Amino acid sequence: MTAFEQLLQDEAREIETVLDRLLPAHARPEGRLVDAMRYSTLGGGKRIRPFMVLKSCELFNVSRIGALRVGAALELIHCYSLVHDDLPAMDDDDLRRGRPTCHIKFDEATAVLAGDSLLTLAFEVLANSDTHSDPTVIVELVLNLARAAGVEGMAGGQMLDLVAEHHALEIPEVTRLQRLKTGALIGFACEAGAIMGKAAEPVRHALHAYAHDLGLAFQIADDLLDVEGDAAVVGKKTQKDDAHGKATFVSLLGLERARAQAKMLTEQAIGHLDLFGAKADPLRRLARFVIERRA
Amino acid sequence: MTAFEQLLQDEAREIETVLDRLLPAHARPEGRLVDAMRYSTLGGGKRIRPFMVLKSCELFNVSRIGALRVGAALELIHCYSLVHDDLPAMDDDDLRRGRPTCHIKFDEATAVLAGDSLLTLAFEVLANSDTHSDPTVIVELVLNLARAAGVEGMAGGQMLDLVAEHHALEIPEVTRLQRLKTGALIGFACEAGAIMGKAAEPVRHALHAYAHDLGLAFQIADDLLDVEGDAAVVGKKTQKDDAHGKATFVSLLGLERARAQAKMLTEQAIGHLDLFGAKADPLRRLARFVIERRA
Numbered sequence: 001m002t003a004f005e006q007l008l009q010d011e012a013r014e015i016e017t018v019l020d021r022l023l024p025a026h027a028r029p030e031g032r033l034v035d036a037m038r039y040s041t042l043g044g045g046k047r048i049r050p051f052m053v054l055k056s057c058e059l060f061n062v063s064r065i066g067a068l069r070v071g072a073a074l075e076l077i078h079c080y081s082l083v084h085d086d087l088p089a090m091d092d093d094d095l096r097r098g099r100p101t102c103h104i105k106f107d108e109a110t111a112v113l114a115g116d117s118l119l120t121l122a123f124e125v126l127a128n129s130d131t132h133s134d135p136t137v138i139v140e141l142v143l144n145l146a147r148a149a150g151v152e153g154m155a156g157g158q159m160l161d162l163v164a165e166h167h168a169l170e171i172p173e174v175t176r177l178q179r180l181k182t183g184a185l186i187g188f189a190c191e192a193g194a195i196m197g198k199a200a201e202p203v204r205h206a207l208h209a210y211a212h213d214l215g216l217a218f219q220i221a222d223d224l225l226d227v228e229g230d231a232a233v234v235g236k237k238t239q240k241d242d243a244h245g246k247a248t249f250v251s252l253l254g255l256e257r258a259r260a261q262a263k264m265l266t267e268q269a270i271g272h273l274d275l276f277g278a279k280a281d282p283l284r285r286l287a288r289f290v291i292e293r294r295a
Numbered sequence: 296m297t298a299f300e301q302l303l304q305d306e307a308r309e310i311e312t313v314l315d316r317l318l319p320a321h322a323r324p325e326g327r328l329v330d331a332m333r334y335s336t337l338g339g340g341k342r343i344r345p346f347m348v349l350k351s352c353e354l355f356n357v358s359r360i361g362a363l364r365v366g367a368a369l370e371l372i373h374c375y376s377l378v379h380d381d382l383p384a385m386d387d388d389d390l391r392r393g394r395p396t397c398h399i400k401f402d403e404a405t406a407v408l409a410g411d412s413l414l415t416l417a418f419e420v421l422a423n424s425d426t427h428s429d430p431t432v433i434v435e436l437v438l439n440l441a442r443a444a445g446v447e448g449m450a451g452g453q454m455l456d457l458v459a460e461h462h463a464l465e466i467p468e469v470t471r472l473q474r475l476k477t478g479a480l481i482g483f484a485c486e487a488g489a490i491m492g493k494a495a496e497p498v499r500h501a502l503h504a505y506a507h508d509l510g511l512a513f514q515i516a517d518d519l520l521d522v523e524g525d526a527a528v529v530g531k532k533t534q535k536d537d538a539h540g541k542a543t544f545v546s547l548l549g550l551e552r553a554r555a556q557a558k559m560l561t562e563q564a565i566g567h568l569d570l571f572g573a574k575a576d577p578l579r580r581l582a583r584f585v586i587e588r589r590a
Binding site for chain 2: 029030032033034037080084087089090107108109110111112113115116117119120121123124126127128129135136138139140142143145146147149150151155156157158159160162163164167173180
């Protein structure tokens with residue numbers, strides 16, 4: 001394990017602890033709902049989005065407690081989206097991170113409610129005064145996270161993805177789909193530090209540009225993993241894009257050009273971090289990690 | 296139509312206008328998602344929860360624009376919950392307000408996403424600076440709405456309802472279920488004015504107590520409508536509680552005692568409004584309307 005992988009793992013463990021505290025199991029009849037939320041949130045995952053939050057916050061010396069809360073809130077949104085995307089009416093997936101998906105482990109109704117409740121909890125976590133001492137900052141976090149998760153962001157991208165099953169998409173459309181579906185949350189993750197640290201516009205813009213390029217590289221890497229990955233390592237079904245006839249960067253560009261494009265975007269993303277000096281090294285390493293990972 | 300019914304209708308119309316502006320249709324491929332959100336939100340409904348927000352805000356001379364935004368945000372949450380509750384995996388309803396439910400009109404995947412997006416939009420609407428000039432107030436609204444909608448509120452109540460299908464509930468359990476499932480949002484509606492107007496604790500407590508009693512009266516009235524109502528007037532299937540063998544206030548208390556209980560709770564609710572004088576008359580009339588309505 002490289003030093004970076006160790007750092008990633010350590011931070012993931014701390015986010016796991018925060019998420020665990022935010023989701024206390026209880027014995028009441030509705031405890032089944034909390035069980036489903038815990039099942040869908042805890043127990044692994046690389047926690048790449050919270051990592052981006054933590055490292056963008058470190059650029060501005062933001063309080064660690066606040067950064068962890070924002071990272072956890074973002075991960076709750078990410079986990080809710082996985083629970084709902086896996087539903088039979090959506091992608092109909094039985095396996096996630098090597099375990100049965102929420103609606104298989106529990107049932108479909110519980111999975112719908114667990115997703116709803118994780119989404120709701122994310123905003124409750126943000127709105128707590130522990131997140132930031134300045135309520136203006138909290139309001140900006142809520143606004144930006146809601147936008148990133150909603151129609152103009154992740155949910156809109158997921159809708160595009162559903163519509164795309166009946167249309168052959170070209171590169172510009174796949175790019176737009178991915179910028180919404182995965183890019184919007186990554187954008188929030190990287191801008192969170194600038195919001196929390198009340199950074200000036202050019203600085204915030206640099207982080208936005210980094211997230212923009214990294215988000216696409218991340219998606220291309222995911223598409224490559226879907227084609228080249230081993231289901232046992234990736235922890236979910238692979239080659240399902242091809243089975244569904246979905247247009248991906250790999251199907252549109254071919255393996256070689258997709259790989260080159262991901263590499264180019266990664267270098268471009270890293271270029272946007274120049275103004276931060278050595279402090280941004282974790283974000284630089286993350287960019288390289290994203291396209292080199294095997295799972 | 297009584298003067299009160301006219302007032303209710305006028306306020307509902309204004310909320311409809313605000314919701315319409317918050318959900319601008321657009322021609323992009325993901326526009327189908329906005330169409331489904333508009334379909335599930337616009338075109339009727341008594342808007343009783345936003346009415347409570349508007350009238351509780353009037354007690355404290357809160358800005359009308361802010362009150363309308365909070366009312367609209369709450370209605371978005373209410374509408375999201377209806378879309379998800381109607382899903383085949385949940386209550387499996389085909390009809391709502393006399394029209395096909397969202398998953399019938401569109402499809403199940405779109406209905407899941409539309410519900411998710413309405414929930415997300417509610418927080419975006421709250422977090423806009425037009426909602427209140429003081430960000431501390433906005434943060435408090437976000438926190439309270441998230442709690443009212445989440446595991447300790449509406450979603451937890453819905454989970455209890457699902458669990459209840461396999462257990463015979465008694466009065467205390469049905470009461471707790473309804474306090475969560477419908478009471479929590481009603482509680483937020485009535486406390487919203489106090490939050491927006493930065494009211495003192497005893498005043499806020501009086502509104503909380505009003506909402507507490509009214510919420511239960513509201514639910515008993517709903518159960519009565521399910522038994523006695525005419526589907527054509529109510530706009531959804533009636534007598535489905537009995538068909539599902541669900542324990543309700545009516546099945547547990549009988550018609551006569553349920554009616555008496557609703558009446559008692561209404562008078563109790565009205566009693567909590569004494570300290571507001573004539574200004575609280577719309578909230579008093581609402582309480583009477585709730586148990587007298589026929590649809």
